[in-house]
Amino acid sequence: SYELTQPPSVSVSPGQTARITCSGDALPKKYAYWYQQKSGQAPILVIYEDKKRPPGIPERFSGSSSGTMATLTISGAQVEDEADYYCYSIDNSGDRAFGGGTKLTVL
Amino acid sequence: QVQLQESGPGLVKPSETLSLTCDVSGGSISNYYWNWIRQSPGKGLEWIAYIYYSGTTKYNPSLKSRVTISVDTSKNQFSLKLNSVTAADTAVYYCAREVSGSLAGSWYFDLWGRGTLVTVSS
Numbered sequence: 001s002y003e004l005t006q007p008p009s010v011s012v013s014p015g016q017t018a019r020i021t022c023s024g025d026a027l028p029k030k031y032a033y034w035y036q037q038k039s040g041q042a043p044i045l046v047i048y049e050d051k052k053r054p055p056g057i058p059e060r061f062s063g064s065s066s067g068t069m070a071t072l073t074i075s076g077a078q079v080e081d082e083a084d085y086y087c088y089s090i091d092n093s094g095d096r097a098f099g100g101g102t103k104l105t106v107l
Numbered sequence: 108q109v110q111l112q113e114s115g116p117g118l119v120k121p122s123e124t125l126s127l128t129c130d131v132s133g134g135s136i137s138n139y140y141w142n143w144i145r146q147s148p149g150k151g152l153e154w155i156a157y158i159y160y161s162g163t164t165k166y167n168p169s170l171k172s173r174v175t176i177s178v179d180t181s182k183n184q185f186s187l188k189l190n191s192v193t194a195a196d197t198a199v200y201y202c203a204r205e206v207s208g209s210l211a212g213s214w215y216f217d218l219w220g221r222g223t224l225v226t227v228s229s
Contacts, residue, residue: 001167001168001169003114023176028210031208031210031212031213033215035152035216037152042201042218042219042220042221042222044219045214045215045216045217048208048213048215049208049209049210049213082149086151086152088186088215088216090214094165095154095165095167095168096142096154096157096167097154098144098151098152098153098154099151100151101151101152
């Protein structure tokens with residue numbers, strides 16, 4: 001099955017920029033999405049189609065994708081952004097897949 | 108406002124079948140793809156399967172031999188069956204709606220249930 005690779009953890013101080021990467025062989029031709037999951041809650045979508053923000057998501061969240069790597073950037077990370085972040089995509093056969101998740105610590 | 112609610116036994120014995128249902132309220136189940144996704148304790152998200160309201164299905168290759176997903180449009184619900192369970196199937200199981208994005212080939216989960224914990228233990 002399709003694999004998306006993320007770093008297990010990223011740590012920044014409040015106000016710094018956090019970058020979380022996601023690599024996958026199909027990403028050059030498939031969109032990347034990013035979900036935020038806080039403890040005990042269902043995931044919520046923060047970036048779709050590589051770089052678009054759903055309504056209600058703060059502007060400090062942005063996305064980009066180049067080649068086999070997608071990146072979620074949180075500019076001026078806040079304490080409330082501390083969460084697990086999962087990239088998501090679909091491979092060439094239509095199988096859905098999540099990355100392993102990245103724990104973002106902001107302190 | 109559309110809401111999803113998972114239901115089913117919270118405890119299943121090893122080798123038995125896990126059965127869950129997702130009730131869709133506040134909107135129609137028609138014209139959407141419906142998914143099951145799980146998360147083992149302390150682990151990441153794993154997509155299990157989807158079903159279109161008309162019955163078209165797709166399964167995660169790693170689980171395909173043990174999974175069946177079905178839909179009942181008259182009850183506005185869809186279901187998951189996972190057979191021959193082991194402790195490795197202990198997880199929070201989420202149902203989720205999948206929608207198409209603004210660009211061709213874009214599909215993502217826009218609505219999730221709160222999840223239900225299923226423990227496999229004797």
